[in-house]
């Protein structure tokens with residue numbers, strides 16, 4: 001069952017149907033779920049005879065260019081000037097509800113009185129819209145969009161099915177994470193019926209990486225250390241390491257999951273040094289299974305919030321101001337205290 005009522009889906013559809021020039025936004029560093037959401041909702045608007053603009057803040061990374069026409073997303077500043085933002089009569093914010101993840105356009109969002117709908121499955125929420133479709137139990141934002149389309153009758157063509165499947169697959173770690181449930185798998189099965197080739201998509205998503213990204217994985221793993229009694233793994237990527245591996249910020253996606261392969265590790269942290277005196281911190285944790293495993297269960301969304309970020313129980317992040325060593329020290333201290341009695 002969806003966490004959003006049929007009535008709420010219908011009311012939101014009736015509302016956006018009246019817009020003539022919608023603007024679709026998602027978070028910075030867009031992942032498969034963000035890109036899939038932008039792509040799918042733009043298609044649903046097209047179904048209603050409305051031409052929506054799906055705006056990116058940065059050019060799409062190769063990794064997320066799994067769609068037939070990835071270049072149809074204008075990039076703020078390069079393809080679309082800030083001056084035209086006021087010409088839009090409605091905004092849909094997808095897969096995030098925080099200004100910090102919409103930073104390049106946050107000022108405009110705060111000051112503009114344009115109608116705003118947010119569709120999201122995250123816990124952390126700023127009061128940034130006047131209408132919401134929120135379902136924290138949805139494995140992916142693309143799952144909410146799939147269910148929305150099913151309820152209000154928007155047609156899902158093959159390309160849109162691929163976009164929705166990609167979002168669900170990426171947010172569930174290709175159906176391995178704790179959010180993999182019957183809704184996610186049921187939607188995936190329906191999307192395969194609509195033409196998704198899961199094998200081809202998996203190859204596009206996982207087996208077309210740059211040499212830099214694979215090299216970066218090695219660099220990160222070389223820094224692996226264990227803290228808080230060995231329950232927590234930590235890795236760091238300095239700016240120098242990023243340059244040496246010829247890698248970009250987007251190349252770091254998923255690296256944080258790797259230490260979770262280790263049996264004793266209950267949580268994993270990746271610290272990546274950004275250019276502006278900020279360290280990006282990614283957190284992941286594992287669901288405790290029966291037995292000894294059950295002793296440590298870390299809700300990393302709470303940890304991330306302590307550092308000014310947010311996310312989910314098993315996947316969260318924060319941007320922390322400070323030097324690498326300073327931020328690292330604070331994170332280590334936090335986990336040592338958190339697990340002092342584990």
Ligand SMILES: [Mn+2]
Nearest residue numbers: 033095141171
């Ligand atoms: Mn998502």
